[in-house]
Amino acid sequence: MMPGKISKKLEQIDALYRNYNLLYQRLASHLGLSYNKMLILYTLNQKQICTQKFISDSLFLPKQTVNSVVQSLLKDDLVYLEVSKENKKIKNIYLTEKGKELAKETVDLLLESEISAAENLSDQEIDLLVKLTEKHLYFIEKEINKNFKMNT
Structure with a gap:
């Protein structure tokens, strides 16, 4: 494929991701949630045990952003924290009953929409x-590692 055609196709792929x-x-706004709050609620609803570090790592959000959203969720009685049995320095985040109800009305419907x-x-x-x-990601990673002399 010609470089110009490839550039156009990459623009199409980027537009799709955007x-x-x-x-x-738009959905988060419609639900009265911030985008980050919706993503974190989605994550908490999918995982049995979550920590702020797990959320930060899996959603590529700064720790400070995750902490701010978790504090907001705590204030709204949507989550509670519990010290980890494995490591007393770590607090696990769990949805409260109110949080589970909100998740049912929002991110559960989102997951159903994604499945449908x-x-x-x-x-x-x-x-x-x-x-x-997967193939596209593999080759992007390979080229970035090569061109920027990054170690994998």
């Missing part, structure tokens, strides 16, 4: 989407 983000930002949307694709299309995304 549109995904914009859709989720995926069900419109065939198994082969989903497999291909995953395979091509």
